[in-house]
Amino acid sequence: MAKKCDISGKKAITGWRYSFLRAHYNPTAKRKFEVNLQPVNTVVNGKKVKIKVAASVIKAHPEIRTGIVLPLAGKSLKRRRKILKAHIAKATATKK
Secondary structure: OOOEOOOOOOEOEEEEEEEEEOOEEEEEEEEEEOOOEEEEEEEEOOEEEEEEEEHHHHHHOOHHHHOEOOOOOOOOHHHHHHHHHHHHHHHHHHHO
16 A cells, blocks of 8 residues: 555655764765654544544544545545545635
8 A cells, every 4th residue: 555645645755864974964865754644543424434644634633533424425445535635625724
């Protein structure tokens, strides 16, 4: 499975590993910055669904853990995740 947040789409990025040499930070090697993904069991339309969500998204949207009501009957997992992402974005926009 992909190491990607099902809600925000965050994924690993690359950067430099630095060493401190002669009073300067020097790039020495490439490295990967991973996303802090957490498995979340949430309720969608009365069914338990397990999704991978970035910790920053859980912190910003605690309603993910309590459960979400969406019209998802008969939809594929990929489509469910897309609808879930849109629902959370809509809920965030109404709060502001």
